[in-house]
Amino acid sequence: MNGEFALLTKSKAIIFARGERYFNQPRSVTLSLEPIQWVDTTLYVAMNLDPRLTWSPHMEQVWKRAPQRMGMLYPLLKKKSDLSVRNGFLLYKQLIRSMMEYSCPAWKSAARSHV
16 A cells, blocks of 8 residues: 555656647546645656646756856865866766756757756
8 A cells, every 4th residue: 555655646647739729728637546646847757847848947957056056066076186187077977967967868858948
């Protein structure tokens, strides 16, 4: 029963549509007789998805988190740090670049105006 309850609390409903289509009142969706909440954006495999699949919520989140991580790593990456350049580059690749490259194939389908 606990696994089923966890599934219900994590489940969300969203409609993906092209253009300016608008759905007035979507039908209620149920799973095991429990209603599923309708949302405008949702998180799936660490990617924010919006109804038009523009990827802009996901890109905004990444562009906010990357400078934060750079700020946290700055004491280790600055010129006068005792950390070797090789190790600093490894930290950058593991903590910052990997986050920015994650889901890049999906971003390829985004419009230029959203990138």
